[in-house]
Amino acid sequence: MAPKVLVSDSLSETAVQIFRDRGIDVDFMPKLGKDKDALAEIIGNYDGLAIRSATKVTAALLEKATNLKVVGRAGIGTDNVDKEAASKHGVIVMNTPFGNxxxxxxxxxxxxxxxxxxxxxxxxxxxxxxxxxxxxxxxxxxxxxxxxxxxxxxxxxxxxxxxxxxxxxxxxxxxxxxxxxxxxxxxxxxxxxxxxxxxxxxxxxxxxxxxxxxxxxxxxxxxxxxxxxxxxxxxxxxxxxxxxxxxxxxxxxxxxxxxxxxxxxxxxxxxxxxxxxxTPHLGASTTEAQENVALQVAEQMSNYLLTGAVENALNMPSITAEEAKVMGPWIELAGHEGAFIGQMTDDPIKAINVLYDGVSASMNTAALTSAVVAGIMQATNPDVNMVSAPVIAKERGVQISTTTQDKSGAFEGYIKVTVVTENFERSIAGTVFSDGKPRFIQIKGINIDAEIGEHMLYTTNDDVPGIIGTLGGVLGDNGVNIANFTLGRKASGAEAIAVLYVDAPIDANVVAALKATGKFKQVKPLQFDVK
Missing domain, CATH: 3.40.50.720 (NAD(P)-binding Rossmann-like Domain)
Structure with a gap:
C-alpha cells in the first residue's frame, strides 16, 4: 500500500505534485492546520504530515497520530512542533534549512x-x-x-x-x-x-x-x-x-x-x-524561498517514506539516499545484534557500548547506534524505533557509548555490541558479507558464522559429544526443520554455543524437551525481523 501524506498548510501545487509523481497518496487540505480538532480526527490515517507554521503538532495530536512516521516543516523554525513528544512516539521531524x-x-x-x-x-x-x-x-x-x-x-x-x-x-x-x-x-x-x-x-x-x-x-x-x-x-x-x-x-x-x-x-x-x-519576520518571505522550501520538504518526505533516507532530521541522525543504499545491510545487522541482546537480557541494562571496526567505522555510526538501541528496546516494547529508542534509553538512565577503530581482523569491518547489567556483560559481533547478508560472527567471545533468519534457537552447553544429535533429534521429533546450524566453543571441553536458523517458531514444548535432556545450560528461542 502506498504511503499516505496530509498537507495541512499552504504548500504550492508543484510541491503537492511531487508526492503524487513519487507514487504517494496525498491529501491537500491547506486550511486544516488551523482547526486542531478536525486535524486530530483524521491524523491517524496518515504516514506523513507536511506543514508550515500554522499547524501545531502537539503532544495531544501525536497521541492520535497512530500511523505517523514523519513530520516535514517547509522552513527552518519548528517551534510549532513538540519534538520531544514526536521522538517518544517515534516520529521523525524534518525541516528545510537550506531553502531560504x-x-x-x-x-x-x-x-x-x-x-x-x-x-x-x-x-x-x-x-x-x-x-x-x-x-x-x-x-x-x-x-x-x-x-x-x-x-x-x-x-x-x-x-x-x-x-x-x-x-x-x-x-x-x-x-x-x-x-x-x-x-x-x-x-x-x-x-x-x-x-x-x-x-x-x-x-x-x-x-x-x-x-x-x-x-x-x-x-x-x-x-x-x-x-x-x-x-x-x-x-x-x-x-x-x-x-x-x-x-x-x-x-x-x-x-x-x-x-x-x-x-x-x-x-x-x-x-x-x-x-x-x-520588519515582521520577513527573512524567508520571498517567492523563491517559499517555493524552494515547499519543494524540498516534499522531496525529503518522499525519500524517507519510499527509501528510508533521512534528510535534515532534527531528532535522529540523517541518512542520505546514497548512505541508505550502502548502509541498509549494516543498519539491518545493527538492529539484529540489538535484538539478540534485548531478547537474551532480562536484567535492567546500565550501559551499551558499540564498537565499529573497519568499513563500519567510516559509516554514519550515529544512525547505526540508533538501530542497535532500537533493536535492544524492541524486545520489551515493539513500538520503539530508531527515533524513539535513544530517548527511551536516556530516560532509563542507560549510558550509550561508541568506539571506532581501523580494520583489525579477517573481516573488512564488523560491529560489536556489548551491554552491561548489574550482574554481567554480554556481547555479540556481526558483519555483512559480500552478498549483502548480515551474519553473526562472535557471541560471548566465541567465534561463529551464523546466518540470521526470522526464527532462531540459541543454546549453551559444555563441549561434550552428542550435542548435534540431541538438537537434531528433538527438533526433528517436533517437526522443526533446520535451515542453518552453527557451532562454536571456547576450547575443547569448555563452554560451547549453538545457533540455529529454523523454518518455524520454537514453541515452549520444544524448549522443555531440550532442557529435559540435561545437556543444555541455556535454551533460548529468538525472533528477528528479517527483510
Missing amino acids: MITTAEHAIAMMFAVARQIPEASESTHAGKWEKSKFMGVELTGKTLGVIGAGNIGGIVCDRARGLKMKVIAFDPFLSEEKAEKMQVEKVELEELLKRSDFITLHVPLTDGTRNILSKENLAKTKPGVRIINCARGGLVDEEALAEMLKSGHVAGAAFDVFAVEPAVDNVLFNLPNVVC
Whole structure:
C-alpha cells in the first residue's frame, strides 16, 4: 500500500505534485492546520504530515497520530512542533534549512543598508512632503567592520556578501575552524573582541540555552560606541530592554530587527525609537524561498517514506539516499545484534557500548547506534524505533557509548555490541558479507558464522559429544526443520554455543524437551525481523 501524506498548510501545487509523481497518496487540505480538532480526527490515517507554521503538532495530536512516521516543516523554525513528544512516539521531524538561506542572508544585508542610511525614516519623511536632507546623515558600509555571530550556512552567505561590499568581516563561532575561516576570508575572533571592534553586528545563530541573550546588557555595554545591530535570526538573542536603553543613550546608533522575543510583536520596547528598522519576520518571505522550501520538504518526505533516507532530521541522525543504499545491510545487522541482546537480557541494562571496526567505522555510526538501541528496546516494547529508542534509553538512565577503530581482523569491518547489567556483560559481533547478508560472527567471545533468519534457537552447553544429535533429534521429533546450524566453543571441553536458523517458531514444548535432556545450560528461542 502506498504511503499516505496530509498537507495541512499552504504548500504550492508543484510541491503537492511531487508526492503524487513519487507514487504517494496525498491529501491537500491547506486550511486544516488551523482547526486542531478536525486535524486530530483524521491524523491517524496518515504516514506523513507536511506543514508550515500554522499547524501545531502537539503532544495531544501525536497521541492520535497512530500511523505517523514523519513530520516535514517547509522552513527552518519548528517551534510549532513538540519534538520531544514526536521522538517518544517515534516520529521523525524534518525541516528545510537550506531553502531560504539566500533569502534570509539578503534580508540581513538589506536591513544593514536600511539602518546605515536611515532609509525607512527618510522614506516616511519624504512621503509626508518634507525635504529633510540634512536630518538623515548616514554612514558608508565600505571599510567598516562587520561582526558576524554565527558563521554557518546563512552567516557564511552574509560574510561573502559583506566582503563584496568591501567590509572587513570578523566572525565569532565556536564551530568555525581556522582553516574554514581562512577559506571564507574572514577573521575568527572571540566574542569579546567582536563586540569591541565591530561597527555593525549581525546575528545568525539558533536560539538555545547557550545563545539566549548572547547580546545581554553586559555584552551590549562592551560594544563599540556607535555600533549598529542587526537580528534576522531568532528573537531572544538580544536583551531588547537593554538595547532600547542603549539606543536612547546613543551608545548604539541603530538597530534592525526582523525577529522579536515575543511574536507576533504588536507591542515592543524597540518600536518607535529613532533609527530602529523593524520588519515582521520577513527573512524567508520571498517567492523563491517559499517555493524552494515547499519543494524540498516534499522531496525529503518522499525519500524517507519510499527509501528510508533521512534528510535534515532534527531528532535522529540523517541518512542520505546514497548512505541508505550502502548502509541498509549494516543498519539491518545493527538492529539484529540489538535484538539478540534485548531478547537474551532480562536484567535492567546500565550501559551499551558499540564498537565499529573497519568499513563500519567510516559509516554514519550515529544512525547505526540508533538501530542497535532500537533493536535492544524492541524486545520489551515493539513500538520503539530508531527515533524513539535513544530517548527511551536516556530516560532509563542507560549510558550509550561508541568506539571506532581501523580494520583489525579477517573481516573488512564488523560491529560489536556489548551491554552491561548489574550482574554481567554480554556481547555479540556481526558483519555483512559480500552478498549483502548480515551474519553473526562472535557471541560471548566465541567465534561463529551464523546466518540470521526470522526464527532462531540459541543454546549453551559444555563441549561434550552428542550435542548435534540431541538438537537434531528433538527438533526433528517436533517437526522443526533446520535451515542453518552453527557451532562454536571456547576450547575443547569448555563452554560451547549453538545457533540455529529454523523454518518455524520454537514453541515452549520444544524448549522443555531440550532442557529435559540435561545437556543444555541455556535454551533460548529468538525472533528477528528479517527483510
